Amino acid sequence: MRAREPLDYEHMYELAELPDSALGEELISLRREIDAREAEFAAKLAVFERHKGYLAYGCLSLLAWLRWHCRMRLSSGKTRLEMARQLEQLPSTARALAEGQITFDNARVITRTAAAVGAERMGPGEPILLEAAKELDPGLLSVAAAHLRHSIDPEGSLKDLNDAHDRRGIWLSQTFGGVFVFDGRLDPEGGAYLQTALNALMGPKKQGDSRDACERRADALVELARQALNRGKLPQVAGQKPHLSLIVRKETLEGAPGAEAADLEWAGAVPGETALRIACDCSLTEISVDKQGTPVGVGRTRRTISARLRKALVARDRHCRFPGCDMPVDWTDGHHRWHWVLGGPTVLWNLTLLCSRHHRLVHEGGWRLSDGQNGELVAVPP
Ligand SMILES: [Zn+2]
Ligand SMILES: [Zn+2]
Incomplete structure (x- = not known):
């Protein structure tokens, strides 16, 4: 076995003084070295598997051995094992990886394709992918591999797609703190629908927008649901258009000391400021209760801002009026x-259009709006 030089930590700290270009080159060559060692690992692992070397360690499978003795996660172990098996059938790819001509991730794309179609059907596909692997990043190489896969094995491509469709699912749960957590998987077409809609709602990042990509994507997903509800085209639930339902006591809205939180259906307790924001522009039903909290009377449901007034407001403001924001009226x-x-009266002079994000900033975020010059608003941070 080849002896390895131990890492020289003193030298590593000196690296901080290297110019970035030299450091970049060093990182590239280090990556090549690590990837090439993966080829060596794969070659030895294939032999170890054939000899059932793991049995001598008391392990029943090679994956168990990788987990216990190489401290590898199951997914990493599976990746290495598939790589080891396939590289034995793909000597050109194995050599290119060992010589640092292609990366581990790109070799993985080739071996995964070979595993899907079978090494014998891969035939002329291997040199094509190998050449592409020297030029493309793993994402683009995967696209090229998917095209090649389809041309060699159209039935297999269709089967994979159907399997991906069968495994679709969204897991949505709520934590005790009320926060929603979700995870899921969509087939390629479903993912494309979602990505296209989110991209349209995210738009290009504007100057002064401090949200990162994750936050912008989260806001876009909520906006997708909010606009769908607001358009009123979703199927009725219990004879009503689906909508957010908030139950709040008058004292909470008025900010009275000791008032309880508002109750938002599906979300649970929300603070008074959130209730005030939702109450700004909503359908309102007043319910009178007696001292025990038992409802004794229900008023008529009315819009806090009537449809006619909303039209006038839209005609005047045309977009979110927060300084620098031009979010269209749908938002x-x-x-x-x-x-x-x-x-406060519900009349045009007391109303202004605000997009969801800025409406939140004004209520929960504590920003204040005041009148500036030429009818523009000025936003004052808390
Ligand atoms: Zn408001
Ligand atoms: Zn805005």
Whole structure:
């Protein structure tokens, strides 16, 4: 076995003084070296598997041996094992990996394709992918491999797609703190629908937008649901258009000390500021209760901002009026600058269109809007 030089930590700290270009080159060559060692690992692993070398360690399978003795996760072990088996059938790919001509990730794309179609059918496909692997990143190489796979094995491609479709699912749960957590998988077409819709809602990142990509994607997903609900085209539930339902006491809206939180259906307790934001532009039903909290009367449901007033507001504002924001009207709520709960009138001069993000910034975020010059608004941070 080849002896390896131990790492020289003193030398590693000196690296901080290297110019970035030299450091970049060093990283590239280090990566090549690591990837080439993966070829060596794969070749030896294939022999070890054939000899059932793991039995001498008391392990019943090679995967168990990799987990216990190489401290590998099951997924990493499976990847190495498939790689080891396939590289034995693909000597050109194995050599290219060992010589640092292709990376581990690109070799993985080739071996995965070979595993899917069978090494014997791979035939002329291997040199094509190998040449591409020297030029492309793993993402582009995967696209090329999928095309090649389809041309060699159309039935297999269709089967994979159907399997991916069968494994679709979204896991949605709520934590005790009320936060929703989800995870899921979509088949390629489903993913393409979602990605296309999210991209359209995210739009290009604007100057001054401090949200990172994850936050922007989360906001876009919520906006997708919000706009779908607001359009009123979704199927009715219990004879009503689906909508958010908030139950809140008057004292909570008024910010009275000791008032309980509001209750948002599906989400649980939400603070008074959130209730005020939702109440700014909503359908409102007043319910009177007696001292025990038993409902004794239900008023008529009305829009806090009528459809006619909303039309006038849209005609005047045309987009979110937060300084620098031009989010179109579909994205906006009507915001009472002097809240109706606190006695503010629901008239045009007291209303302004705000997109969901800025409406939230004004209520929960504590920003204040004041009048600037030429009818523009000025936003003052808390
Ligand atoms: Zn508001
Ligand atoms: Zn806005």
